Amino acid sequence: MKLVGDQQGIAALKAIRLNRPDYLKFLITEARSSTLHFVEFFTDDEEKYLLKFRARTGELVVERLP
DSSP states (O other): OOEEEOHHHHHHHHHHHHHOHHHHHHHHHHHHHSTTOEEEEEOTTOOEEEEEEETTTTEEEEEEOO
């Protein structure tokens, strides 16, 4: 599974992987299994991101939300 998109969002997901691996597993599962194929998440510094799953390529796309 390849991560693409906002570099700060990808870094935030990597930090989540180190500190809260169960939460990261939940985010990925939710993005892959929900009907809309996305999930929103917040970082520790209150930044809001969107994690989208592209079914055709298997990529996870990270986007910063306003």
